[in-house]
Amino acid sequence: MAINFPTSPNNGDIHTAEGIQWQWDNTGSTWKCQGVTGVYTLGIASVNSLGGIKIGNNLSINGTGVLSAVMNLNNESISELIDVTFNSVTLNGSSGGGKVLAWDQSLQAFAPVDQSGGGGGGGGGIALSDLSVTSNSAGTASLSYNNSSGVFSYTPPDLSGYLTTVTASDLNGISIDALSDVDTTTTAPSANDVLTWDGSKWEPAAPSGGSGGSGLTSRTTANQTASNLADGGIADIDITAAKTYALLKIQTSHAAWVTLYTSAAARTQDQNRLEVTDPQPGSGVIAEIITTDGGTQSITPGTIGWNDDGTPSTTAYVKVVNKSGSTQNLTVTLHFVQLEV
Numbered sequence: 248m249a250i251n252f253p254t255s256p257n258n259g260d261i262h263t264a265e266g267i268q269w270q271w272d273n274t275g276s277t278w279k280c281q282g283v284t285g286v287y288t289l290g291i292a293s294v295n296s297l298g299g300i301k302i303g304n305n306l307s308i309n310g311t312g313v314l315s316a317v318m319n320l321n322n323e324s325i326s327e328l329i330d331v332t333f334n335s336v337t338l339n340g341s342s343g344g345g346k347v348l349a350w351d352q353s354l355q356a357f358a359p360v361d362q363s364g365g366g367g368g369g370g371g372g373i374a375l376s377d378l379s380v381t382s383n384s385a386g387t388a389s390l391s392y393n394n395s396s397g398v399f400s401y402t403p404p405d406l407s408g409y410l411t412t413v414t415a416s417d418l419n420g421i422s423i424d425a426l427s428d429v430d431t432t433t434t435a436p437s438a439n440d441v442l443t444w445d446g447s448k449w450e451p452a453a454p455s456g457g458s459g460g461s462g463l464t465s466r467t468t469a470n471q472t473a474s475n476l477a478d479g480g481i482a483d484i485d486i487t488a489a490k491t492y493a494l495l496k497i498q499t500s501h502a503a504w505v506t507l508y509t510s511a512a513a514r515t516q517d518q519n520r521l522e523v524t525d526p527q528p529g530s531g532v533i534a535e536i537i538t539t540d541g542g543t544q545s546i547t548p549g550t551i552g553w554n555d556d557g558t559p560s561t562t563a564y565v566k567v568v569n570k571s572g573s574t575q576n577l578t579v580t581l582h583f584v585q586l587e588v
Contacts (some may be wrong), residue, residue: 250299251308252278439465453588466495469563470580476569482577485512488563489585491553496582497536498543501571505536505579508564509555517566531555535569543582552583559587 250264259275261281269278280587302308305317312556389402423429429442431447436451443452473482497505504522513531526532533552536544553558556587567579 251310257348265331310543323547347446348480363541373513388463454587459507464585466582466584468580468582470498472500472578473475473566473567473569474574476575476577477571477574478566478572480569481518482567482569483511484565484567484579486563486565486579486581487561488552488581488583489587490562491551491587492583494534494546494550494581494583496545497534497541498582499538499541499567500578501534501541501569501575502539502542503570503577503579504535504537504568507533507552507581509533509553511564513555514564522568539570541571551586553587 250269250315252262252264252269253260256262256271256278258271260271262278264270268281270281272279273278290296290298292300300306300308300314304316308314333360346361348357349360351358351360352358353528361579388404391400391402392398393400405555424431426449428447431442434450434452437453439454441454442449469486471484471487472533473484476482494507497507506514506517506526508517509531517526517530517532520526522537526535534546534550536546538544553561554562556562563581565579567577569575571577
């Protein structure tokens with residue numbers, strides 16, 4: 248019989264258990280049975296005899312007399328914790344791909360069984376041979392297992408029914424500006440321009456070294472008009488040509504004296520030179536012509552013209568004198584080949 252005495256009693260406290268009264272004696276630090284002068288020692292309970300039990304670490308009893316124990320699993324083997332025997336069992340055996348621990352309902356214990364199933368009442372696992380894979384349909388991937396090699400194989404999706412071929416006719420009517428990184432609106436392209444990358448977008452520009460990607464450029468023209476120019480009047484006009492160019496011809500709409508310069512400063516210094524006086528070498532005069540009835544003058548031998556500004560530009564500086572005999576809108580046209588971008 249186990250008696251659950253109160254903890255921390257005071258001297259003289261009475262505790263009744265199974266009809267017997269016990270009194271706490273502070274002097275002897277023990278419970279004394281009433282009517283007994285000596286100390287009663289309760290025997291230790293054993294398998295065949297009644298007695299008391301010692302509670303402490305891992306063992307406790309509650310107020311209703313229920314005894315609880317906590318197991319210490321340190322250094323214990325699984326065979327000591329579970330009703331299972333490993334004698335003559337190979338956990339990595341060939342049968343079913345190896346052994347696993349499974350609950351055996353009939354034995355009411357864990358027991359080793361084949362992975363493929365069965366063994367001791369229905370426990371077990373799944374073998375790779377139990378897996379099956381069906382053929383994949385279009386657009387889906389599949390994973391299959393080869394029992395002989397023990398290798399999984401991945402089959403990528405079949406996209407043959409999903410891809411279409413884009414033809415030139417599919418692109419008819421679609422502007423290149425539909426591409427987010429192409430801009431041909433801010434700078435409108437000219438004949439023979441190519442798309443160049445400016446760091447953030449593609450935009451049209453003259454090809455480096457010439458048009459058409461061949462390193463050579465084609466002949467072209469550029470012109471400017473001196474409006475309401477009186478007979479004998481002088482006008483300074485600027486024609487957008489090229490930084491450097493091969494000058495082929497100079498054309499006028501009416502009779503005129505035309506002089507072409509490398510810079511505006513050279514044109515200013517030459518304003519007072521007479522028609523019958525030749526320009527000095529190094530004065531900045533590239534070429535000059537005099538037409539009597541308007542027309543085109545070939546420049547032979549060929550002449551190289553260029554812009555001599557501090558930062559070279561495509562401006563060709565021109566002075567024109569009206570020799571038609573009346574006021575005219577006098578147009579000067581240069582025929583040239585671009586040599587520098």
